[in-house]
Amino acid sequence: SHITYLGRFLDSIGFETNEKALLDLSLKQVEDFLGTCSKALNRYSLQHVVGYLRAFLRFEYSRGVLQNQLHEMIDTPRVYRLEKLPRSLPWTTVNELLLSIDRTDTQGIRNYAMLLLVATYGLRSCEVVSLTLDDINWRTATICIPQGKTDNKLVLPLTDAVADALIDYLKNGRPSLSFREVFLRIRAPHGRLKPTAVTEAFQRQVRLSGIDIPYHGPHCLRHSFAVHLLRQGTSVKVIGDVLGHHNVESTCVYLRLAIEDLRSVALEVPDYADIDICVDANAINGLPQVRSWKKVKSSMPLQSFLAEEITAYLQLHRSLGKIYGTENCTLRSLDTFLAIQCSWAEELSGRLFIQWCDTFANLTPTVRRNRMRIVRNFCLYRRRSHPQSFIPDILTFPANNLQFIPYIFSSTDIARLLSAAQQLPALPQSPLRPQVIRLAIILLYTSGLRRGELLRLTLGDFNSEESTLFIRCTKFHKERIIPLSVTADTELRAYLKQRQRCGLPMKASSPIIWNNAGGPEGRAYTGTGLAHNWRLLCASLKILTPKGIPPRIHDIRHCFAVNALLRWYHNGEDVLAKLPQLSTYMGHVSVVSTQYYLPFVESLRRVASTRFEQKYDSLIKD
Structure with a gap:
């Protein structure tokens, strides 16, 4: 890759015909080359290209060829941790793939043994090919895994299935050579395998099996193994030990696919009947003016000297x-x-x-x-x-404000808002306005979604079999799956049935929070449109902050986190053990990010103090 992209770079500046092209190299030429590469590469690959260029330009500067430190001026793509979900396959698919391997020939025997090791122990490709005959202790029925990433030795029990596959390979498939590595090349030149051989074996067996597997490497079997253990109730600590992780956060990645564990985080829809609720269309007029900043239309051409x-x-x-x-x-x-x-x-x-x-x-x-x-x-x-x-x-520059104090809604507040949403009149551009706004509040409250995540949801993001929503293109490019609570799932299905009865768009690409504007297929509500309905409901019900204005829509996300914690306290659960699930559900990399959504409000202070007193009161009195 270094040679390929550096060769393309030199071609782009005309180095082949002009040897002085590097002497006259400008930053704009480097940026133009990266712009060309970006049309064919994703951010991950482009990040490597930037690294190649930086190293090359640093070397040329150290030689005195370049007069400017261009390597320090190149911007790099922004890549975030845990952007993509773990590449997991259903465990039935993993078993189906293994059973499809033809073990009547030498190559099939070897490939089956290698892929079975990956699926049984979650091994990396480099760990499979570095496994030696000395790492297998037949007397104690253990196998010692030489972990390539951490340089540690991990001893695991040798299962009967793996032992049978290894014996079959050693007797009938392995060339009789002096190498100590277990897995060797079948064709000449005989010798050790490279890690890419495991990838080639995986791709070959997928191709021969005819199974629809969207991933191109065997690492998906490692992810599948971890998720399989997690769904069987294995603790995160044990899974981390088996996979050889030093940090528990490395293993918590797989919590993102623990559907039923995460479902316990979701809140139920509150139930409250108030026959006196009504929506006053003029209630919003008397509110203080919201601070705003006039945006310039992006379609207007730039006009200044800049x-x-x-x-x-x-x-x-x-x-x-x-x-x-x-x-x-x-x-x-x-x-x-x-x-x-x-x-x-x-x-x-x-x-x-x-x-x-x-x-x-x-502005603030x-x-x-x-x-x-x-x-x-x-x-x-x-x-x-x-x-x-x-x-x-x-x-x-102005100093940053102190942490914003959010408005924490009670379940009664949310229930009244839901009842009021049903009183909203339908509009020509939004024939299901009451149902759409009600569903929007339900999903925000029960799932802790950000406003943008809610408005980007499409019908195709709802998995009716697992009752989950797939959240894409969210903050920091992250993806996640959130299971719905029972009542939220019921509300969503009822809305979809009514939408179908009305003959409204039901394509997979159609937004869930839908209105009739923007063409025959409609479009999603805008952030401004949703905010207007939200302010109208809050103003009608007199749900206002101390400043006399409606709470922000984002405050519902804070409310979700606080109410999830309160429920665990009331149920007597271990809150500290539950925090990683809350963090994962909300799309955070670390529990530290979740802490921002947990202000120490009176309700939390009271239940936390009560639990502390119940557990340590006797020690304090003594």
């Missing part, structure tokens, strides 16, 4: 797999300000920057700081080609 550089900056980062939606709006706002109010300006200065910042002085310090930081990053990008250009001083 237009070309803003376009190049956004294009570069989008080619690296970044969305840059907020950055686009912020930089367009700066461009419009410079073009209309400072058309005479030819360079961005500190005074112009301060004047632009004054245009959104009504945190939002203002983020806008200013976006412009500062753009200015750092400009500094690469304009060494004397202005860079805002980050020490002059």
